Amino acid sequence: MRAKNRLSSQFLKTAPVGKHCDGAGLWFVKRADGGAQWVQRVTVHGRRREMGLGGFPALSLAEARKRADHWRKMAATGRDPIKEREAEQRAARREDISLAILTADAFEARKAELKGDGAAGRWLSPLNIHVLPQLGRVPVTDLDQRDIRDTLAPIWHTKADTARKAMNRLSIVLRHAAALGLDVDLQATEKAKALLGKSRHVPKNIPAMAWADVPTFYASLEEPTLTHLALRLLILTGVRSTPLRNIRLDEIEGDVWTVPAEAMKGRKGATEAFRVPLCSEAQRIIDLARPHARNGFLFPNTRGGVISDMTLSRHMERRGLEARPHGFRTSLRTWLAEATDAPHEVAEAMLAHVVDGGVVRAYRRTDYLEQRAKLMERWADHVTGGAGQVIKLAGAG
Template identity: 65%
Template sequence: MARPKHKLSSAELKAKAPGKYSDGGGLWFHKRHDGGAQWFLRYTLFGRRHEMGLGSFPAVSLKAARQEAEKWQAVVRDGKDAIKERERQGREAERNLNILADIAKDAFESRKAELKGDGKAGRWFSPLELHVLPKLGKMPVSQIDQRDIRDTLAPIWHTKADTARKAMNRLSICMRHAAALGLDVDLQATEKAKALLGKQRHKATNIPAMPWQDVPAFYQSLDGGTTAELALRLLILTAVRSYPLRHLHLDQIDGDIWTIPAEAMKGRKGATSDFRVPFVARSPKSDC
């Protein structure tokens, strides 16, 4: 004959005297002498009795405790140890928290200080964001191997070689970051992936420069007054790089001197001195 279930009621639980009370179906309520109480599941597997904690009362209600008890009794009926199965699921859930997307963001945050403008331009993170995370972002970093990386970067390995190289480099940094966090990762996965992908066929070519003889005519053609045209004129006159020009602020200009902050200059990482660009009056009759 089946043992009765649902012996307890919510109304009587708080008034119970210290002791252990069965609700049926293996669910027990334990009222302690200090006034606290908790739920536990009692089950027998392979001839051995086990007790599995299900949480404290009233944080876990009677209804919730019954649901948990039924859930884990179903596991026992399948011949599994409920306590060990819960531990296994906990480890699995913990591994899933360390997905590549989270590791990549954490690695980026830790390196911001090394990047120009704290990486706000997005160039460090964009190869990952565009070409790696859409496919591998939700995958636990400990499970990523060379085949996953190969399949992810194969579509751009030869056609967008420089981007693929940067993505591979960033991914390698993320794997090392994960290892530093104590996660079990394959630090050789990216090198193995390179071996699987083979040597890149694409060769990077520089964008051809405009012959200096053509610059005056090009300068004169920039007469529309748009921001882009005015910026190009200033670029031609000062020969600065595009980054400081795109991030120019009026407070950087004092009279005929433009002071570019040290951190905005390429190749001056860690420099403390600014870079000054003098503005020279242009002759009205000159071409530039």
């Protein structure tokens, strides 16, 4: 049998699923899904290495043999073909060191740290909208503080939060470029801030309803519609809109709703979910919403997803209210401060706020679920018409 060139073009067209050797370390791999690819096996310093050469039929038999011969000869000199190819790819990428390319590369490196691997696009959007249209083609090594200043000046005072995020992202991209060995000015963003000056923008808090007014509003949500039920559960649990709107039936077990870690804002990289105690009224609202459930979601919309945050906000806006759904977290926190003696750490845990440093949290392994459950029942008593009297928590200290 021939040591090389064992396969033929005719055979490749009807090759069965499996690995087929062409000789000299070149293999044709036919997958069960119908696709196929070329794989080259080489031995370097006594260690066998396996590298993909490309897919078939895009890479023909003749071209696959040429590539295999190239990498086989390289391995014979003691050089690792896989590392050599990676070096070539890196060199090719360096030929285009525009800000747009480096931004995409930096994003890929950070995706694992972002919620949902950054699929929502929020990390990139400040740059995609306000920076890359003007500076995307500029080599990152040429980028200076004047470029950044001129680009962000139009939004520096009017959209301060967006401008701040864009500046922070730019700083990350520059550090990423420096780590790749590119000669960039790591101080460019700080210099740009000095040129732009202090922002005149005054941030506004999300309007919140006074806790004393919540019972009247809650009572007005009397129809068993998804919007009314979602707003009721939002008020009762004190969670943010996103996890509330995306609540799934399989996250609810008895009187506890477990919010997945990736759904919790400010808990990037968290490995623990957040438990929300469900008071009797919250469980009643969930039971009323169950008939609406679809695809596992308690609050679905007609398009296969879930109801939007705008749906909840517009409901309140149409009622002539200044307050917005997120503001009910403020209502709850203010009630905790003014109408209960809940310890600070318990009150903050009610809203899933992270308090203290990592070392302290590592030793304090409790989420105060029992104390929070009692407070949630009292909060429900208030919003459903109770007096909101001062509550004493036995043993909460």
